[in-house]
Amino acid sequence: MKFKCTFQGRSGWLFSISFTLLLVGAELTLAQGPTVEQAMKIRPRQPAIDCDTPAAGELASCKIEKSSKRFQVPGYVVYDGTDRILRQFFDTNDDGSLDQWSYFKDGVEVYRDIDSNYDKRADQYRWLGTAGTRWGLDRDQDGAIDQWKMISAEEAAEEVFQAVQNRDVDRFALLLPSQKEIDALQLGPVMNEVLEENFKNLASRFKQACAGQDQIAAKSRWIHFGSSRPSLVPRGQSGIEKDLVVYDHASAVFQTGEQYGQLSLGTIVRIGDNWRITEMPQVVEQESVVSNGGLFYPSENSSPLLATAAEPTDSQEMSNLFGDFDKVEKALGEATSPADINRLEKERAEVLLQLAVNSEGEDRLNWIRQMADTLSGSYQAERFDDGLDVLAENMKRLKSEGVDVEEDYPRWRIINARFSKAITDGNSKERNTANDVFMEDLETFVDQFPQSDFSAEAMLQLALYSEVSDQDGSGKAIEWYRKIQKQFADTTAGQRAAGAITRLSAQGKPIAFVGRDVRGRPFDLKSARGKIVVIHYWETWCDACIEGFEELERLRSKYGSKLLVVGANLDSDKEKLQQFLTQNRTLSWTQLNAPGGVEQSPLAIQLGVTTLPMNLLVDARGNLVESNVPVEELDREIQRLIKQSGMAAGPNQKIRN
Numbered sequence: 001m002k003f004k005c006t007f008q009g010r011s012g013w014l015f016s017i018s019f020t021l022l023l024v025g026a027e028l029t030l031a032q033g034p035t036v037e038q039a040m041k042i043r044p045r046q047p048a049i050d051c052d053t054p055a056a057g058e059l060a061s062c063k064i065e066k067s068s069k070r071f072q073v074p075g076y077v078v079y080d081g082t083d084r085i086l087r088q089f090f091d092t093n094d095d096g097s098l099d100q101w102s103y104f105k106d107g108v109e110v111y112r113d114i115d116s117n118y119d120k121r122a123d124q125y126r127w128l129g130t131a132g133t134r135w136g137l138d139r140d141q142d143g144a145i146d147q148w149k150m151i152s153a154e155e156a157a158e159e160v161f162q163a164v165q166n167r168d169v170d171r172f173a174l175l176l177p178s179q180k181e182i183d184a185l186q187l188g189p190v191m192n193e194v195l196e197e198n199f200k201n202l203a204s205r206f207k208q209a210c211a212g213q214d215q216i217a218a219k220s221r222w223i224h225f226g227s228s229r230p231s232l233v234p235r236g237q238s239g240i241e242k243d244l245v246v247y248d249h250a251s252a253v254f255q256t257g258e259q260y261g262q263l264s265l266g267t268i269v270r271i272g273d274n275w276r277i278t279e280m281p282q283v284v285e286q287e288s289v290v291s292n293g294g295l296f297y298p299s300e301n302s303s304p305l306l307a308t309a310a311e312p313t314d315s316q317e318m319s320n321l322f323g324d325f326d327k328v329e330k331a332l333g334e335a336t337s338p339a340d341i342n343r344l345e346k347e348r349a350e351v352l353l354q355l356a357v358n359s360e361g362e363d364r365l366n367w368i369r370q371m372a373d374t375l376s377g378s379y380q381a382e383r384f385d386d387g388l389d390v391l392a393e394n395m396k397r398l399k400s401e402g403v404d405v406e407e408d409y410p411r412w413r414i415i416n417a418r419f420s421k422a423i424t425d426g427n428s429k430e431r432n433t434a435n436d437v438f439m440e441d442l443e444t445f446v447d448q449f450p451q452s453d454f455s456a457e458a459m460l461q462l463a464l465y466s467e468v469s470d471q472d473g474s475g476k477a478i479e480w481y482r483k484i485q486k487q488f489a490d491t492t493a494g495q496r497a498a499g500a501i502t503r504l505s506a507q508g509k510p511i512a513f514v515g516r517d518v519r520g521r522p523f524d525l526k527s528a529r530g531k532i533v534v535i536h537y538w539e540t541w542c543d544a545c546i547e548g549f550e551e552l553e554r555l556r557s558k559y560g561s562k563l564l565v566v567g568a569n570l571d572s573d574k575e576k577l578q579q580f581l582t583q584n585r586t587l588s589w590t591q592l593n594a595p596g597g598v599e600q601s602p603l604a605i606q607l608g609v610t611t612l613p614m615n616l617l618v619d620a621r622g623n624l625v626e627s628n629v630p631v632e633e634l635d636r637e638i639q640r641l642i643k644q645s646g647m648a649a650g651p652n653q654k655i656r657n
Helices: 016-031 036-040 056-061 153-165 169-173 179-185 188-199 202-211 305-310 315-334 338-357 361-380 387-400 408-425 428-448 453-469 475-487 492-505 543-547 549-562 574-583 631-645
Strands: 063-066 075-079 085-090 100-105 108-114 124-127 135-137 147-150 221-225 231-233 244-256 259-271 274-277 514-516 522-524 532-538 563-569 590-593 614-618 624-626
Touching: 036 056, 036 063, 036 075, 036 085, 147 274, 153 169, 153 202, 153 221, 153 244, 153 259, 153 274, 169 202, 179 259, 244 315, 259 315, 315 338, 338 361, 338 387, 361 387, 361 408, 387 408, 408 428, 408 453, 428 453, 453 475, 453 492, 475 492, 514 590, 532 543, 532 549, 532 631, 543 549, 549 563, 549 631, 574 590, 614 631, 624 631
Parallel strands: 532 563, 563 590
Antiparallel strands: 063 075, 075 085, 085 100, 100 108, 108 124, 124 135, 135 147, 221 244, 231 244, 244 259, 259 274, 514 522, 532 614, 614 624
C-alpha cells in the first residue's frame, strides 16, 4: 500500500542577507585576499550556530592565511590570538570560487556550509564535531533545509521540540519518512496501514496539537533526549519483512521556568543514517494517558508517561534534581580554577547518582550511562583526577541501596578511560605496561559480563592484539574470533569475526573479495587471475595509509601489467573521498568504496579488517599470500612471487636475489 504526505514548502529567500554576505565574502576572498574583519563578516547560513566569534577589540590579535600553506587546498584560514582556527574557507575544486565555509568552536569544526554543485551558492549544511551529526540539503538554495540526509535520534527529538515550540509544520514534516524510505523498511501491509492512518491530515492535526498545549512556550528550553537504548524488532514480528531498529517510547525533556515537562514522540524508526517520526508528538499532561508510542512493544500499563518514566517516584523531587543538574552544568561551564572544577564535578556526580536512584527502567540506565560518560570524560580531559574512583564508588553505593543496575557500561568506560589516559601521558615503557593491563582488564570484563554488547568489542580488541603480536601464528586471534562468531553470530561483530577467520585461515588458499568502485562499477578479485594483486585498505583521515601511496605508485610503474593495485576505501563521506581523489589525481589505480569504516564497511567486514592501513597480497592464482604486509616490504614479496611463479619481469625490472 503506497501513500504520500504533501506539505507546503517554506517561503523563499530566508537568510538572504547572510547569503549576500557569504557571496561577497567569497568574491573578496579569492579576488583580493580578505582582511580578518572582512572574513569574520561571513556568517553561517543556518541560525543559532554556536561558534567562536572574537569581539571587535580582539580582532587585532587574529590573523588570516592562505589555506594552501597547511591544507593543500586553495582558500583561507582565520586564526585567533592563540593560533586556534576560527574559520576555514576552501575552494575544493580549484575553480577560483569558494565552495566550503567552516566554523569552529574551541578549535573544533562544528558547522559547515557546502556548495556541492559549485554554482557559488550553498546547498548543504553540516553540523560536525561536538555540535552533532545533522546534515541538511537545500535543493532550491534558499537557505531553508529541504531534507535531512543525516540526523540522529537525539537531534530528531530536538527538532520535534523546536517544531512544536515554533508551531512550524514544515520543520516537523522534514522528519517524516518519504514514500521511498517507507518502502525500504518492508513493514508489510499491517504496519503500512497503521502509518497511513497516522499520517492522515497530519499538517492540520499538528497545528491543532500545537495550539492545544501551553507547556512548551517561547521561553521553554530543550534539556535532553528522554530515552535510553533502542529496540531491535526482528523480521517476522508484526508482519515486518526485515529487522527494524526503533525507539518505541521516545520522548524529550524540556524546561519552562522552574518546571520540567516531557514531550512524547511515540515510535521513531532508524532508516539508514536518519531517524524518522511515525506519530503525532504529544505534550504530556499530569494524570493524562499517553496515546502514542508502543507500535511494536505496547506498555503494560496506561499510567501517564510523566509519572512512570521521567518522574517515577516524587515529581517535585525529580524537578528539583533536574534544576540542580542544570545549575551545576552551567557553573562547570564557567568555572576556571581547579578547586572549583573538582568541587563541581563531585556535585554533578552526586546529582546524577540521585537521578538514577529516583528513576526506573530505561531512564535509570540512561542516568547511569550519563554519569559514567561525564566522570570518565572529565578524567581523560584531566579536569577531574578522581573521576574514575568516584564512578566506581557511586556504583557501589547504588548496589548497597538495593538499586538494580547493569554494571557493564560503567566498568567498560573505566577500563577504556584508564587505558586512553595512560597511553596519552606515559613514556614508552609505561605505554607497554598500560597495554598489558588493558588486555588483562578486557579478559576480566569478558569473564564478568559475557552477554554484554561490550564483550563483543572487548573480544575484538583481544583478537586484534593477538593478531598483531602473532605469538602463535594467529592461533590465539582465531580462537577469539571464533568465540565472537559463536556468541554474537547475528551482529556486525560476529560478521567481522567471520571475515577475520577467513582472512587468517586462507593463507595459501584462494580468497574471495568483491566490491564496487567509486563510480559504482563491480569488481571481483576473480577477474584479476594471472596478476599479483595488492589490496590496500585506507581512509582519507589515515596519514599512514596515504604515506604508502607513493610506494604503491612506484610498484605499479615498476611491475607494469604483472601487478594490480586495488584501493579499498572505507570512508563514509563520499564527497570528502571524491574531493581527495580530485586533488590527488596521481592515484590512478582502482579505488573501491563502501562506507562504514572498519566497523561497518562491507569491504572491511568480508575479510575482517580491523586496523588501517592494511595490505593484502594475493598471488597470480588468486591465493592469499599474506594478510597484512607492511608497504615497505611489498617490493621484496612481489619479487619473490614473480621468481617462484616464473613470471616474466616487468618492462623495467630484472629479478635479483
